[in-house]
Amino acid sequence: MKAWCSKDPDLRDVFLSIIQQNTLNDEPDAAAITISNTVDDDPCPPWEFAYTNRVLYGHGVRRGDKSKLQGCGCVGGCSATSASCACLHRQRRFFQLGGNDFEDYGFNYNADGQVLDYRFPVFECNDECGCDPETCLNRVTQRGRRYDIEIIKTPRKGWGVFAKSDIPMHSFVGVYSGELITDKESHLRSDFYDRFGRNYMFTLDMWYLKKKARRKYHKMFGAAGQSFQQFLEDEDKQPGDEEVDQNPSFTVDAFHAGNFTRFLNHCCDPNCVIVAVHIDEPHIRKPHLCIFTRRAVACDEELTFSYFGIDVRARPSLGDVWLIGSHAGRREANEQAARIFHRGR
Numbered sequence: 277m278k279a280w281c282s283k284d285p286d287l288r289d290v291f292l293s294i295i296q297q298n299t300l301n302d303e304p305d306a307a308a309i310t311i312s313n314t315v316d317d318d319p320c321p322p323w324e325f326a327y328t329n330r331v332l333y334g335h336g337v338r339r340g341d342k343s344k345l346q347g348c349g350c351v352g353g354c355s356a357t358s359a360s361c362a363c364l365h366r367q368r369r370f371f372q373l374g375g376n377d378f379e380d381y382g383f384n385y386n387a388d389g390q391v392l393d394y395r396f397p398v399f400e401c402n403d404e405c406g407c408d409p410e411t412c413l414n415r416v417t418q419r420g421r422r423y424d425i426e427i428i429k430t431p432r433k434g435w436g437v438f439a440k441s442d443i444p445m446h447s448f449v450g451v452y453s454g455e456l457i458t459d460k461e462s463h464l465r466s467d468f469y470d471r472f473g474r475n476y477m478f479t480l481d482m483w484y485l486k487k488k489a490r491r492k493y494h495k496m497f498g499a500a501g502q503s504f505q506q507f508l509e510d511e512d513k514q515p516g517d518e519e520v521d522q523n524p525s526f527t528v529d530a531f532h533a534g535n536f537t538r539f540l541n542h543c544c545d546p547n548c549v550i551v552a553v554h555i556d557e558p559h560i561r562k563p564h565l566c567i568f569t570r571r572a573v574a575c576d577e578e579l580t581f582s583y584f585g586i587d588v589r590a591r592p593s594l595g596d597v598w599l600i601g602s603h604a605g606r607r608e609a610n611e612q613a614a615r616i617f618h619r620g621r
């Protein structure tokens with residue numbers, strides 16, 4: 277009988293079948309995931325985590341009350357010109373703040389499922405909506421991944437994620453799944469992860485969730501900013517008030533549970549971006565973190581995002597310091613990048 281050993285190439289098949297088994301319910305039709313390594317003998321990434329596409333509620337974090345979920349009463353597919361679609365109305369509140377050029381937008385997706393402006397959150401239709409899940413244009417991430425990817429061992433950055441087909445600009449790549457934990461818990465865990473130099477935590481600190489930014493809207497946009505601030509305050513008053521008072525922000529930790537997106541490495545000029553997508557969790561502070569391409573990506577290119585968040589300064593009306601979110605692995609990524617630089621490539 278063959279002895280069990282970490283270099284056994286059959287382990288790769290077992291790892292892949294675990295991925296398949298654990299995602300059968302969530303993404304039965306999802307594109308393929310493969311693994312390859314020409315750097316050393318490791319057949320697959322370390323088996324230190326449970327594979328899941330879901331966001332799991334960690335210690336001290338409650339799932340919001342689903343009965344408070346706001347849905348639309350549309351029949352068939354939702355329309356970007358509807359006068360009564362509640363999801364469209366919620367989405368528009370954000371675009372209105374951006375200025376007149378957003379007036380025509382409607383949803384944050386076009387008919388091909390591409391995100392229109394990744395600096396704004398997406399409010400997808402949800403379980404409470406009357407629209408058809410198969411045809412509604414506002415349910416892109418719920419329909420799952422469409423592009424093949426490969427997890428590949430890189431010479432300097434550990435494992436990374438690569439495109440295995442061309443991916444058009446602004447397309448959905450996958451959800452950053454893991455445990456949803458409080459900020460306090462994330463600080464405790466950071467100390468531990470920093471000791472071995474790999475961190476898989478992503479803080480939900482989107483610009484529209486920050487109190488300071490909200491006050492800024494108020495000043496910058498007068499009545500529109502005031503009504504937007506009120507809208508966000510109202511969203512905050514949804515289920516779990518005391519929980520949010522105690523924990524103004526949450527973190528997704530993909531160390532113990534996560535999917536292939538936990539292997540996405542940092543780049544200062546990334547080809548992907550994280551977009552906050554609100555679906556079946558009623559509380560505005562707990563969006564899904566969805567990875568979309570920021571530009572067209574060619575087959576075999578490494579997929580990366582910025583661990584520092586994306587600067588929204590390109591849109592001057594949004595101010596000067598607001599970021600879309602940040603990954604706690606940025607310190608290690610920086611330190612390792614510096615070591616690589618000093619050692620030479």
Ligand SMILES: C[S@@+](CC[C@H](N)C(=O)[O-])C[C@H]1O[C@@H](n2cnc3c(N)ncnc32)[C@H](O)[C@@H]1O
Nearest residue numbers: 433434435474475539541542605608609612613
């Ligand atoms: C979310 S993990 C990414 C997957 C990781 N490469 C692995 O093998 O598990 C984040 C860690 O990857 C490494 N990393 C990410 N981007 C990097 C970069 N640009 N240069 C060097 N190391 C990087 C750092 O160790 C960081 O803490």
